[in-house]
Amino acid sequence: MTKFKGGDIPREKVKMAKHYPFFIGDTIGVESYWQKLHWHDVLEINLIKSGTGYYMINGQKFEFQEGDILLINSNDLHCAYETKDLIMQVTSFDPAWLISSLRLDPELLSPFREMGVNFSNLLDREHPRMHKMRALLLELQEEHESEERSYTTIVYALLLRFLAIVNREFRIEGAAIAASPISERQLDKMRYVIHEMEQNFAHPWTLEELAALVYLSPSRFSDIFKRTVGMPPLLYLIHIRLEKAVAMLENNQLKITNVALECGFRTLSNFNRLFKKHIGASPKQSRRFHGS
Template sequence: MGTVARDWLDLAKAFPFDIADTEGVFPDFNRLHWHDSLEINYVKRGAGAYLINGTTYALQEGDIVLLGPSDLHRAFDKGGLVLQVTVFDPALLAADQRYDPELLAPFVEMGLRFDNVLDRTHPKMRELRAILLDMQAEHDAKSASYRTIIRAQMARFLAYVNRHFSKSATQASIDVRSKQPLVRSVLEEIHRDPARAWTLQELADLIHLSPSRFSAIFKQIVGLSPLNYCIEIRLGQAVHLLETTDRKIIDIAAECGFRNLSNFNRVFVQHVGRTPSQVRGAQ
């Protein structure tokens, strides 16, 4: 916790692509973040949720989520969540874009002509899932020409999304996208110093807006008020420390920006649903 909002994903330059399964949600990805790499998530099992640009999407087995380079997102595990996570650099498909300039439109125009979560009822979904599984099998086996097959399958996947899942852009979607850089700059400051007792005025001053205007924009994109988001970040850090260290609870509370233990316990129970001692005892 406490890092800036942008994550740099380490992909090999020779073949900037990776695909693997994850069980549950790692602490770093339970905070709001964004990255330059493109990402596809396929829900293999279980249930969860994604908060993306202020909208919460309930996830179920079979869902496919696309995350573009500017999407602010965080994941939640609602029980037994297993995600196939594919990340890749747009350069992977540079040659294909020469013949199909719209190939990356599902990411470039995310929130405008394309939704982050594909329509699970669409008849093409079965074929898209099969393509993702085939890419993972090729990646794991690393047989002859596997990189060529993966590139071909990725191009095919995006071509189908482009053809079957496009919609008309709305002005509301365009307005939200235009405000994201402002909110990202505030998130970077919050993540850089999560224990700080930020006030609404201080956060609004970072981007030269009135507190009321800033609060409305922030909640529209993030899904929480600025101060509630600050509390969630502090509590996420506290849960991580409770689960991974044997430090005293009062010391953890202080490090996470809570001025006294009673306030920490009250806010912790209100948001987490358990006491700090119960979280530690469950380990």
């Protein structure tokens, strides 16, 4: 494993059609093994249709409830956690799609460009225009899913309207926006460690090894990681391994013992215990469910 040298850490590349780089759809709940931090090259808008939970975004915690709208910038380190009955509409789009409109309105993407300065990831739920914003996102989804004639043009127009209203109405100029407790340099280091953990998930990582990757003491590293991710580094590693294990169990050719070893668990009993604790079912039950 190489140590941190700074620079860009690979982002998740979201594949989208060149002529229509846009997607909108619902996610129901957040499985425990999907609660992992990621960052990508698209912009994201989330509407909470029902339920409650919270987002970890660049080390800040945003609790959300039904009706809330959140904006996620490209390169934001983020993940969602469900607390109850979560249904979330997720909108993703390539900002390059809006280049022609930016010539007309250079401030159109300011809500993302000025995030943390003049805008918050969580839009003000008490704002009088929130009802209109929710309606626009629901209409966006309806048009996208209908695929009727000229639907792409209407989706584009609705997205422009949504962004323009956010830029006009939800700016927080002169108001104090809580600064991220994590610096950009520290975020880069955590991105690097997460990338190394995911690429080498079976390695018997120790806290000291992970901290050494980014030239931090174990206690300092553990503190920054927990504030960024919302959980300690070795617990996050367990989540990564269990995610890989669930995928491997779909292949009935692999014995459960082999799955455990390939995912970095030293004993079958420890694997079974952690799997049941975090996934909510035994490996055998998960295999039957995914294999059915």
